[in-house]
Amino acid sequence: MIADVSGHRPALHLENVRRRYGGIVAVRSLNLSLAQGEFLTFLGPSGSGKTTTLRMIGGFEQPDAGSIWIKGERVDHLPPHRRDIATIFQAGALFPHKTVAENIAYGLRMRGLQKPEITARVREVLAVVRLSGFEERYPNQLSGGQKQRVALARSMAVRPAILLFDEPLSALDLSLRLQLRSEIKRLHEEHGFSAIYVTHDQSEAMALSSRIVIMNRGGIEQVDTPLGISRAPASEFVYNFIGESCCMPLVASGGEVRDRQGGAIDLKLHTPPREGEWRLYLRPSRIKMAAAAEACENSLEVQVGFVEFLGESYRYHLRAGALEFFCDNPAPHMPRSEIA
């Protein structure tokens, strides 16, 4: 039996879970626990193993090694219909020949609920996803957003130990995506279900999650709260993957920092780099354009190459010696200026 320090069984526990396809390692030795009521997001580029992990939890793929526990029960040998989970698929996967009410009732019937209780629960979850009155509609009479809400209702109705989200918003257009994202957030706040959410969209991950698991090439790069991930990225990959960044290749020698062509760069770093080649990453929003007069801790004299208008801000493409990078600034650009 798996239990954490406080004696509570985690909703989900993965131990050394591995999966390979032929010679390709899809998931390498994964260890993870999901606390009761936690919203955990697997975030990573395509091919990072996040979907494979989700499918192994759901029972649609078998792990080559390791064990999966749901509420203290080992499930990795069980088929999907014997696991206490419910998945919201990318395109909903609603049964086209069943009405909304019949779709939602499906899982309840499989769990042997009586008819009056089924009817009550169908009405209840439809109210929860704000689709009351849609009972008799067929899926092809619903919009994309409504379909996903029915899929959500169908999964919530069976009250599973864990809700699995398999990129549920990726098929929707932007405004609908934002709307449904808030909806999922609201439902999680109100109902406190445990959830695993898979996405490649970092804003979704940031907005929804209690914790984020950043995955890359079948392994975990970092597990932390959204704030922790954005404030203290654990690796170069995470820094690059979360938010935009510009990269400056630098060479450190004899306490001085130079660019690759040997031009001196006046940078004061908290921890002076050891000898060798380095890549310095900067958030474009943290670079400030300023007139020459303003003094700063770190400043570089740059030339502005060209400017892009991004709606909220301008993006300045800059050059300083051999370094090329960009920064986002709300102010109108100045031809020669200093940055800090």
Next chain:
Amino acid sequence: MSLAAIPSRETNAASEGRRSAALLERFTPLMLLTPALAIAVVFFGLPALTMLRMSFNLHVDQRLFVPGLTFDHYGEIVSNPLFRGAVWTTIRLALIASLVTVMLGYCFAMLTWLKPRRWRLYLMGLALAPMLVSEISIIFGWWMFFPKNGLLSYALVSTGIVHEKISLMYTEFAALVGLTYLSLPFCFFILLSVFDGIDRRLLESSADLGAGPFTAFREILLPLTRGGVLAAFSQCFIWTMGTYATPTALGPDALWTMGLLVQEQMLSKHNWPLASAFAMLLVAIIAMVMFVARSLSTRRIDYHD
């Protein structure tokens, strides 16, 4: 009203051009349809009508037919127990063969749909095999398979399932096997196309909600393929009702089918009106079955996107 005061900017020439464009648009489909329609009418419609007319002609002495108007031939089919028997035999054979074919075809199509894509080409090739050889060659094949010294008997004896050589040649079973074999490819491809229209994730979704494989089949796959099953059944039924060589060559001598009777009345008995009456009855039965299948497959709502 000021709006009404605005003069129409449309010149006469422009409106005329538009009208002729609309006319063209209306008649284009009809014109495109004409060649196919003409072929259907000339080569299928007219002969069928001629045959209908023929079935009411008189049959006097050994003449092929004598123009006239009589219902005697239909009466004869109903009153003659031999003919009546042949009608029932044909329907029975076609029904059994179609049911078996649909079941086999369904399993095979489902397998092809469920298996990974790399299997698909091989399974489809296998399903196509009966269509690569002519019906007559296939019959010769069965002739080597069913008799006492045939392949089947040999296989059964050598595996110890039976102790003495057996012959299944010239049995109704052999006729049914032959019919099923012939109609299986049609059935398979109809059903495969229906399966291909189903999102495979529906099965995952079903399992995810707690349904076992059999429930998923009953609740999801079967309802979604119902129309296809009925279409495949009608197709098989048409095929097995009408085909004549296979049941005649593989079945017992006493296995009289309508196809056989048409041939006999036409060529041996020189009774064209009776042969036509049989043919018309065949058409009527098939039409009836198709009508029933159609009405069963209409659903409350067309749920396909």
